[in-house]
Each structure stands twice: as structure tokens, then as C-alpha cells.
Amino acid sequence: MDFQPDAGLDAFRVTVRAFLREHLPADLANKPVGSVRSMRPDLVRWQKILNGNGWGAPYWAQKDGGTGWTVLQRLVFDEECVAAGAPTQDGFAQKLLGPVINAFATPEQKAEHIPRILGGERLWCQGFSEPGSGSDLASLRTRADREGDHYVVNGQKIWTSYAHESDWIFLLVRTDADAKKQAGISFLLVDMKTPGITVRPIRSIDDCHHLNETFFDNVRVPVANRIGLEGDGWTITKFLLNNEHATAADLPMLRRYLMQLRTLATTQRAGSKPLIARPEFALRLARLEAEVTAIATMVKRVAAMEQDHSPAAHAMGSMLKVRGTELQQRMSEFMVEALGDYGAVAYPEPHDACLETPMPHQDVGRGIANDMFFRRASTIYGGTSEVQRGIVAKMLFQL
Template sequence: MASRPAPEAASLDSTADADLSAFREEVRSFLRERLPADLAYRPRMMMSLREDIVRWQRILAERGWGAPSWARDHGGAGWTTQQCLIFEEECVAAGTPTQDIVGQKLLGPVINQFGSAEQRAEHIAPILNGDRIWCQGFSEPEAGSDLASIRTRAERDGNVYIVNGHKALVSHAHQADWIFLLVRTHGDGHRHDGISLLLADLRSPGITVRPVPSLAGFHHLNEVILDNVRVPAGNRIGEENAGWAIARVLLDGEHAATADLPALRAYIWQLKELGGSEKVGGRLLIEQHAFAVRLARLEAELEAVAMMVARVAALEQAQDHGRAARALGSMLKLRSTDLQQRLTEFLVEALGDYGAVRGAFDNAGEDPFAPLPYFAKNIASEMFFRRGATIYGGSSEIQRVIIAKTLFNL
């Protein structure tokens, strides 16, 4: 399999910053030397398979790169926003597995900021070393983007909580070890009150994980049933009934993660590859005006999203969770997920008749995509997967409400 060329460095090196150029080369050199050939360009949809995540995480942790965006005193690499973006860009170009996105970008920073010393000692090292994979238990059958409507209850019984409820559409719960949950610990007062954040071992008695089929054609969604699950009170992050404020901080991080800038850059690269190799009517796609103009416009939108990602990431590193920062995160979620859908739809169209075939993740039987670039076989699945992008992490409608409330007091 031919390796992908590295992305154009101009996107982040346009300032001719010698330090950033040297850092990019350091990352490329590391990837050439340490990324096992059998781990490169393996199937991934948002997150890689568990065994790939764990293996790659241990390689990164050995180098001290286990958590690129975390501060050094939290065990991270302490990189700047620009360095983190360069690292992610080069990892996509090299075809690395993902890291544990939930542990790295959502829960880890929350534990570092709000967790007790005991919680940090219990959970941070396993996240860094790839020994504990996480999933997020927020949405419920009647509380999707409206998380304040959750009904999963946690009743205090001495030193434990008895948890009962139903979490829906939990991504990658089938390959996770632990789950963090929004639960209702008090029923009176404002609906945002009485919510707590708990950490639970998925091996606990009373937890059942069931797969949820999706149009993407691969297993990534699950429902998690909690039936009288005993969760130690020491697994609560922050004060009881004060989980909503922590959840808002966590969701700000989720918006940046959901933007998935490296994937957006990969889609543009794939479109350029198809444009330079596929023909219609005897002419390359890239030589046709409609294709070239559409590609140029989408690439310009990508660069605008990249600027927003950098701004949001900088605010997160500064732990700025004010109204303007929250609105910017919602704007990023809106623009990036819409772009994910339009780019993957364009990719399917660029494949022509092959776009109607949803490729399998294995190589069993005859491969109809043999004449095409290696990435073509998963494009239709990717498009179906991205149909959910404007729903997961908070629907587009909810993001517009957040923007209206935070910026315009509507």
C-alpha cells in the first residue's frame, strides 16, 4: 500500500516560524521511525479499534507524548495549540491509529481540573499509558441533546450510589473499560440542578452493553443499561448536585474534538487524489470547472474551520469557559460538522458508480474497489457515519440555541 504524502505544511507554517518547522520535522521523523507498518492506514471511524489504540498509545507514552495537549504537571507533553494541530495533522498523514479521544480530550482534562488527588492518581496514568479506555454516558432515549432532561438516577446509600437508568447511543462502549455518567442525584429545583458526574467501571454488576446498528455498517454505537449498579461515592467528580457546571466544561472540549480537523484535511486530500486520477468523459475530474470550483470553496471553508479550532483550543488551554468561549465552541461545532457532511457527500459523488457501494472493513472476497485509491472502499461508510455529526455532541439546533442565549441573551 502506497503511503500518503504529508499534507502541505503551509497551513500552519505560513509564519515561517523556524521552531514550528523544526517541530513538524521532529514529529515526521518520529512517525517514520516508530509507527509500525501494520498499524498504518487501518480502518477507523472517529476512533480506531481498541487493540490499535492501546498499542499506539503505549508507543506515544514511551516518548512522553501520551497526552499532547495536557500540561506537563498533569503528565502531558505541554505543547502549544499550534504544536498539537501539527501533531494531529501529521498523524493523519501517516495513517496512525487514533488515541482514546474520550479519555484524552474529554474526561482527562476534567479530572485534572476538578478531580481529587485520589481520582487523579487512580485514572490519569491509565489514560496516559493506554491501560484504561473510556466512553461517555450522557444521552438517554428521552434526553439527547437536551441533557438537562436526563432520568438516570443515583441514590446515595452510605458510601455508594445505586444507579438505575438507560444511556443511549454511547459510542465505542463495547471496547471501553470505564464510563463517565451524568446522573440525577436530586429531583427538586431547576432541572440543571441535582445533576452529578460519576465514573463507573463497565465490568460492574448490573451494567449491560448492547450494540445499536447504524447505517455506517460497522459497530460503534451502543446502549448501556444500568440496573442497581453500585458506584463508590469516591467516583463522583466535584460536589454532589454540581455536575452540570462540570459537564459544560467537558462539552466545550467535546465541540473541538467533534470538529475532527485532521479528518477534514484528509477528506480534502482524498478529493485531490480522486480529482487527479479519475476521469469523466475522458477528462480528469480536476480539469472540470464544476469539480475544481467546488473543491476550492470547500478547502477555503476548511481553512476557516482550522482558524476556529486554533482559537477554541487556545481558550481551552487557558481554561477560559466564559460566554464568548462557549458560543465560539458551538459555532465551531456547527461549521465543522456541516463541512464533514458536505465533504463526504462530495467524495461519494467523485467515486461515480463506486460511490453506491459501501465497502467492507475486511478483504474477504473480490474487491470491487481494486482500481481505485486504497481509501475509496470506506468512503460510503464514512458518509453514512458523518450523517450523525450534526446530532452527536449536541445537535445543530441546540448549538444555535446556545449561541443565541450566550451572545444575544435570547
């Protein structure tokens, strides 16, 4: 791999920074972000701004209405948005469902959904995991029985992030109970306002509400809302999960943590001196900076593999997922430690209103403990570390 600076990529970074300076409203910048995405009004407003300037789909090809950026350009865009404090986009629609619709949907389905995704008019959630069917996704039991030109869906999904404020859900269902378990799965798009859908909140260990249980009780879904053929769900899911290996480590998040740690290093004190003056703190911070740099280098390597359509990108993406999520956990723990006694304070969750009387260190401590608790799950969601290590062993060592 060529480790020389990419002048074209540097110029692109300058372009993105200039765009953010010009188009990111001051009242949207640096607003607290929840564990997965920004609050709906902020997300929708930012999506409309991006789309109005031709940047509504940074992760899609130009032929599909996207920017046509390379993998490395997308990474630069993500990094600069985090650095500028921009709201998130709807990652479920942009990075997961969007590529599926572009690759597998009918022209009628594209006309129905793509403009509304680009315009921020339709937010999505993902209905994959079920009680007992998380890492073993092919064992899902939610049924869809065909009755004429509709499916009747019955079952339960769990960990459906933001189902309570999403407009539609993309759903894996079993349409053939007698087929091999992977072969009997289909991929449906379902309007969350359809009668028979019940969403119940799950308050997670970070004391936030972004997770839900979602129940389907005789929910009638038009057959026209199925993506691909009946039984194609597993093939489509593999396509969906194999996208964007270079983003598996969530490098922008790691860099945000690094910025927060540097702030804590100079603002928090141990006795009469700032934390950075303590050799053991400075050493740990330096080691974490080195690890983030190593992850960044590996991300570039995987991005280059994706550009070349190398099959090794899948295994390397799994390695990134393991290393990146473990590093998220260690860095978020270190931030709580850096707050000292105030690391145990239950500061308001980022989406809650600020208290009339600010708590001590709220300006730097708000959301840190919540995030540390949330990151306990980062080695589980998106494919557990055990599953990722199995992929590496199988693809690189034929074990």
C-alpha cells in the same frame, strides 16, 4: 490576529513529523479507522508507544503528566497524525475525562485512573445521552440512590460509543430528584464489569457497530467513584464540554477528506479524462479547498482566544462546530459523487476484513459511503447545530 507564519510552530511540526517517522510502526500506519476511533489493539499499542516517549497525553498540562503543549501545537500534532495515518488515541479519556480528573478528582482517584489512561490499560466511554435527553441533557432520568457507601444506579443511556469494548464509563446520574434539574446531577466513574450493566449494540446507518444502548439495573457503584461533590455533575459537565473549542470543526478530518478528494480527482475518470479535467469538478474542489482554508484560519483565531482565556472562544467554538460539521457532510457527499456508479457499492466497512476478491475501486472507495452516512449525524452529536446557534446568539448578540 497576526497571520504571519509562526517559525516556532513550523519547527514543532518538523519535530512531530520526525517523531512519527521514527516511532510509528509501518504495520500500524494507514490502517482503516472507524467512525470515532481505531480498533482497540491498534489504539492501545499506539498509546503505549506515545506514552513510552513522553507523549502519552498531548492535551494535558505538564503538571498533570501531559506534554504541556499549546492549543496550536495540539492541533499540529493532530494534523500530522492524520497525515501519517497514525491510529487514534482514546479521545474520551484524553480530551473529555482526563481534564476532568486532573481538575476535580481526589489524589486517590488520580492515582487509580491517570496511569492506566496513559498506559492504554483502561479505555473509556461516555454515559450522558438518554432516550429523550440528548440536547436537553439536564432532563436525564438515570437515578443513583445512595445506600451507605454505595450508589445504586438504575436507568438507561444511549448512543454510548464503544461501550462494548470500553473498560469504564463516566456517567451522569440524578442523585436528587427534588432539586432543580441541573442541581440534582452527579458525576460517577463506573467499571463496565460491574454486575447489572447490559450493553446492546445499535447498528447505525453507516452499517457499523460503534454505538450502543447501555442499561443499569441496580448497579452498585462506590461513593468513592464520584468526582466532586454530590450535585456537582452539571458544573463538571460544563467544564468538560467547554474544553478545546478550537477542535470543534475537526480540522484534521476535513484535511483528510481533502486529501481523499484530490486522490479521487486524479484516479477516477469521466470518459477518457480524469475528474480533475472536468471544469465543474475542479471548481467544486477549489471551493471546498477554500472553505477548508477558511476553517483553518478560524481555528487559529479561536486557538489564540483560548490561549488568552477569552470568553468569546466559547461562541466562536460553536460557530466552528456548525461550519465544520456542515462542511464534513458536503465533502463526504462529494466523495461519494466522485466515485460515480461505484459510490453506491457496499464496500467492506473499514474494520471488516478485506474480501478475497477485491471489489472494483476498493482501494480508493472503501469506507467512503459508510463515512458519508455517519456524517449525517455530525450536526447532531456534540451539541446540535440548533443548540450551537443558540449559544452564538446568546453570547454574541444577547438574544
